[in-house]
Amino acid sequence: MKESCFHAWFGMSRDVLVSRLRTLADDLEKLHEYDAGNTQPLVTINEWALAKRAVPCLIGIPTGHPKIEDGHALFSSSLFYLDEDRGIARSFSRWYRLGTRVDPEFWNKKYAGQS
Structure with missing residues (x-):
């Protein structure tokens, strides 16, 4: 896939997509380490539903x-x-x-x- 197609489909370059997917995989792998008192900035979402x-x-x-x-x-x-x-x-x-x-x-x- 040409780089321009990547940006058109995913809104980012292939390198950025790969980096974000690695971060996602790392986060999911370390999920057992998460605790509510951590210092990571989190976004609160109210009135949410699955979509x-x-x-x-x-x-x-x-x-x-x-x-x-x-x-x-x-x-x-x-x-x-x-x-x-x-x-x-x-x-x-x-x-x-x-x-x-x-x-x-x-x-x-x-x-x-x-x-």
């Missing part, structure tokens, strides 16, 4: 997926790397080998009106 938002992902027909039967459509987990020239992509969960590409409108038409 969803759109993130880059792949949609397609997988072959050899460990949980989805061949021939059934999937939405990947959040996409973190896409290199069409090399034919590879990395989602949060796994690497993908990119096969044939279709326009996103293909999927919009295929599933139009289905719930």
